[in-house]
Amino acid sequence: MFGVGAYAAGVFALRVMPDPLVGLAVGVLAGAVLAAATGAFLLRYQGFTFLMLTVAVAQMVLSLAHKARDWTGGDDGLSGYVMGPLLGQFQFDLEGRLAAFYALAVLVVCFYAARRLVDSPFGMAVRGIHENRARMAALGTPVYRRLWGMYAAAGALAGAAGALSAQTTAVVGLDSLSFSLSAEALVMLILGGAGRLSGALVGAAVFLVLHHTAASINPYHWLFVVGGLLMLVVLVSPAKAVAWLRNRWGGRA
Template sequence: MNGTDSQAPRMAPPWRAPLILLGIGLIAWWALPDQLGLLTRIAITALFVLSLDLVVGIAGLATLGHAALFGAGAYAAGIFALRVHGDPLMGLAVGTGAGALLALASGAFLLRYHGFTFLMLTVAIAQILLSLAQKARDWTGGDDGLSGFMMGPLLGRFAFDLEGRTAALYALGVLVVGYYVARRVVDSPFGLAVRGIHENRARMAALGTPVTTRLLATYTFAGALAGAAGALSAQTHAIVALDSLSFALSAEALVMLILGGAGRLHGALIGAAIFTLLHHTAASINPYHWLFIIGAALMAVVLVPPQKAWGWLRARLGWKA
C-alpha cells in the first residue's frame, strides 16, 4: 500500500448513524415513559421529512405537494386494516407500496417540467387527491375521517397498548430501517449521480446519465418512505383525517427540513425533532401563539447559518476548531 492510499480518509460504516439513532430513541423510550406518544409522532414525522429531503435536498426538486404521498400511504393502510386484515406489517407494506406507486405514476408526468411549473403541479396533485378523499366517503370517511379499524398485534405477539410502548418502538424501528436504506442509497454511485443532477443537470445529461430515470427512481423511493410514514400514522393513531393530504402538512415538512438543513438526511431528523418539540411545548403553554415561536426559530436559522452559530459558540467557550 502506498503513502497516498494509507492517508486516504476512511468512511464511517453505513450502520453507525442508524445505530446512534436507534440508541437515542431507545434511551428516550426508556427515560420518558409519559411521552411515548410524542416520541412516536417525532419518529413518524422524521421519516416523512427524510423522504422530502431525498426529493428537495438530494435531487433538487422543489415540491409543496409531498403530503399527497403521505396521505396515500395513510389511507391505503387504513382501508387495508378496515376491509382486509389488521396485521401492522402487512398494512405497512401496503402503505409503502401506495406511496411508491403514486410517486411513480405522478413523477412520470411531473418530471417533464421544471422549476415553478413542477412546484405548482405537485400542489395540484395533492389538491386533487384531497378532493377525491372528500368525495369518496364510503372508502375514506370524507370530512369525518377514516376510523373504526383495529390493528392486530405486532409480529403476532405485541399488542398496541394504551401507553403507546409498542407503537413507539414500532415507529422507531421503521424510522431506523428507512434511514439506513436512504443513507445507503444516497452514498451509492446512484446517489452521487443524483447529487450531480442536482448540481448541474445539463452536464450530467451530456455525460450520458439518464437524468429523468434517475430522478424518477429517487422520487419513487421517496414516495415509498412517505407512504410508510403515512401508514405508521394511520396504524398508531387508528384514524386517518383529511389533513394528511393538506397543503399545510407539506409546508410544515418543508419548514422542518429547512430548520435541520437540507441535503444531509440527518438534518431531516433534527429538523423534525426540533419542530415537533417546539410545537408540543409551545402549544402546551399557549395553543394560540405557538406559530410565533416556530417562525422565530425559522428566521434564526435563515439569518444565522449553523456554521456561523457553531463558530460563535466555539469562540465564546474557547473551543478549538
C-alpha cells in the same frame, strides 16, 4: 404520498386484514405508485412550476379522498379498524408503548435504507444532478430516469410514514392530505438542515419540542415562535453560526 399511504394502510386493515407489517407494505407500495405515476409528468418541469404542480396534485388527491366517502370516510375520517398483534404476538396497547417501539424500528430500517441509497452510485448521480444538471447530462447520465427513481423512492418512504400514522393512531383524516402537513415537513427539513438525512431527524425533534413548549405557554400564538426561529435559520445558516462560535469562543476554549 403520506396521506395516500395512510389511507391505503387504513383501508387495508379495515377491509382486508389488520396485520401491521402487511399494511405497512401496502402503504409503502401506495406511496411509491403515486410518486411514480405523478413523477412521470411532474419531473419534466423544474423550479416554481414543479412546486405548483405538486401542490395541484395534492389538492386533486384531497378532492378525490373527500368524494370517496365510502372508502375514506370523508370529513369524518377513516376509523373503526383495530390493528392485529405485531408479528402475531405483541398486541398494541392503549398507552402506545408498542406503537412507539414499532415506529422507532421502522424509522431505523428506513433510515438505513435511505443512507444506503444516498451513498450508492445511483444516489451519487442524483446528488450530481442536484449540483449541476447540465454537466451530468453531458456526462451521459439519464437525468430524467434518475430523478424519477429517486422520486418514487421518496414516495415509498412517505407512504411508510403515512401507514405508521394510520396504524398507531387507528384513524386517518383528510388533514393527512392537507397542504399544512407538507408545510410542516418543509419547516422540519429547514430547521434540521436540508440535504442531510440526519437533518430530517433533528428538524423533526426541534419542531415538536418547539410546538409543545410554545403551545403550552401561549396556545394561540405558538406559530410566531416557530416562524421566528425559521427566519433565523434561513438568514443565519448553520455554517455561519458555527464559524461565528469558533471565532468567538475558539480561542478561549
